[in-house]
Structures are given as structure tokens and as C-alpha cells.
Amino acid sequence: xxxxxxxxxxxxxxxxxxxxxxxxxxxxxxxxxxxxxxxxxxxxxxxxxxxxxxxxxxxxxxxxxxxxxxxxxxxxxxxxxxxxxxxxxxxxxxxxxxxxxxxxxxxxxxxxxxxxxxxxxxxxxxxxxxxxxxxxxxxxxxxxxxxxxxxxxxxxxxxxxxxxxxxxxxxxxxxxxxxxxxxxxxxxxxx
Numbered sequence: 042x043x044x045x046x047x048x049x050x051x052x053x054x055x056x057x058x059x060x061x062x063x064x065x066x067x068x069x070x071x072x073x074x075x076x077x078x079x080x081x082x083x084x085x086x087x088x089x090x091x092x093x094x095x096x097x098x099x100x101x102x103x104x105x106x107x108x109x110x111x112x113x114x115x116x117x118x119x120x121x122x123x124x125x126x127x128x129x130x131x132x133x134x135x136x137x138x139x140x141x142x143x144x145x146x147x148x149x150x151x152x153x154x155x156x157x158x159x160x161x162x163x164x165x166x167x168x169x170x171x172x173x174x175x176x177x178x179x180x181x182x183x184x185x186x187x188x189x190x191x192x193x194x195x196x197x198x199x200x201x202x203x204x205x206x207x208x209x210x211x212x213x214x215x216x217x218x219x220x221x222x223x224x225x226x227x228x229x230x231x232x
Contacts, residue, residue, distance in 0.1 A: 062078065063077070063078065064076065064077060064078065065077075065078055065079070069126050072126060098138055099138065101137060102134045102135075102137040102138040103134065105133065105134070105136075105137035105222050106130045106131075106133035106134040106137065107130070109129075109133040109136075109137075109222070110129050110130050110133060115133070115221070116129045116133075119132040119133045119136070119167075120132075122167065132167065133222075135166055135167075136165075136166060136167040136220060136221060136222055136224075137222040137224060139165070139166045139224075140165075140220065140224040140225065140226045141163055141164065141165040141169050141218035141219065141220050141224065141225075141226045142163070142164050142165070142218075142226060143161055143162065143163055143216055143218050143226050143227075143228035144161075144162045144228070145160075145161065145162040146159070146160075146161045146214065146216060146228055146230045147159065147160040147161070148214055148230060148232050151202070151209060151212075151232055152209060153205060153206035153207060153208070153209035153212075154202070154205055155202055155203055155204055155205050156201060156202060157201070157202045158199050158200065158201050158202075159174060159199070159200045159202070159214065160192075160197050160198065160199050160200075161174075161189070161197070161198050161200075161216045161218075161228065162196050162197055162198075163196065163197075163198050163216075163218040164196050165218075167220060167221060168220060168221060169191075169198075169218050169219070169220055170219055170220055170221055171188065171218070171219040172188065172189040172191075172198040172200075172216060172217070172218050172219075173186065173187070173188055173189070173216070173217045173219075174186065174187060174188075174189055174200035174214065174215070174216055175214075175215045175216075175217070176202070176206070176212055176213070176214055176215075177212065177213040177214075177215065178206075178208070178211075178212065178213075179208070179210075179211030179212065179213070181213075184204060184206055184212070185202065185203050185204050187200060187203060188200075189216075198218075209232055210232065211231065211232065212231070212232040213229060213230075213231055213232075214229065214230045214231070214232065215227060215228075215229045216228045216229070216230075
């Protein structure tokens with residue numbers, strides 16, 4: 042693979058696509074990339090469901106990115122965080138393709154009283170917009186649900202319980218994180 046920044050190179054200037062049956066030239070930002078032709082491959086049967094899901098996620102990310110850069114405010118936000126030759130489209134694509142990540146659910150101080158805090162780490166490649174905590178009794182009935190608030194550190198989200206729970210043992214805590222494209226991730230824990 043070769044790349045060039047030269048604007049006077051007659052082979053790569055304003056050209057992109059297949060070159061004979063040997064190379065392909067792609068234009069990324071101000072660079073032209075010369076690469077060998079991609080090789081076709083066959084997906085093994087055991088990987089087909091995962092492959093189909095990846096294709097679907099890719100397609101949805103393209104649709105979202107096209108729509109997102111038509112919104113001037115959103116495009117400006119994506120432009121602000123792009124790096125190198127990335128475009129706002131690339132950043133928007135990645136924002137949709139990669140859902141938020143949830144980890145480190147901390148419920149150890151919960152004893153069933155109202156006003157107690159639970160924490161979770163929620164991160165995203167762009168921005169987490171919402172984190173919701175739902176508490177279920179051990180029989181599956183909803184005890185309470187509400188939005189968490191982002192901590193000053195930028196990755197912990199804090200939920201303060203609203204109702205007393207006389208039987209906290211076996212309580213199921215479901216946390217849902219959402220980002221700008223409305224991609225969701227769910228994490229569950231049992232107290």
C-alpha cells in the first residue's frame with residue numbers, strides 16, 4: 042500500500058477506483074491510497090449469523106451518518122472531534138456503529154432504603170446521553186425506574202433510589218445507556 046500527498050502526481054491526482062486488475066486507488070481527505078485489489082472470500086457457515094449482523098450494523102451506521110451530517114448542529118459536533126483525515130461522516134458512522142459501554146455496576150451500599158446511590162461506568166466513543174436504572178423485585182415486578190446523573194468525572198453515572206424496598210436481596214438492577222444515535226446497551230446485576 043502506498044499513499045501520497047502530492048497534488049501533482051499524474052497517477053493519483055483526482056483519481057479513485059480500480060487501476061487495471063491489480064490496484065485500487067482510494068481518496069481519503071487529501072491523501073490518495075494505492076492498494077492491492079480486495080480479495081473475495083466466503084463466510085464459513087458458523088460465522089454467517091455474526092456476519093449478517095455486522096452487515097446490518099454497518100448499513101444502519103451508514104444511513105445514520107448520512108442523516109446526521111445533514112443536521113448542521115450535529116455535523117458541527119462531529120467535526121469538532123474528528124482527527125486527521127476523518128470526516129464528520131466517519132465520526133457519525135462510528136458513533137452509530139459502536140454502542141455505549143457499561144461496566145463497574147456498584148450496588149454494594151444499597152440496603153433497600155430510599156435515597157441511596159448506585160453507580161455505573163458508562164462510556165461511548167462520542168457521548169452517552171442517557172442512563173436509566175430500573176429495579177425489579179425478585180419476582181420480576183418493577184420497583185422503580187429513573188434517570189441517572191453524570192458524575193463530574195465524566196464516566197460515572199449516579200442513580201439515587203426513590204422508594205424503599207423491604208426485600209433488597211434478589212433485587213435485579215438493569216442499567217440502560219443510550220448515545221446520540223439512540224444505540225442502547227444493557228447491563229444487569231443482582232443484589
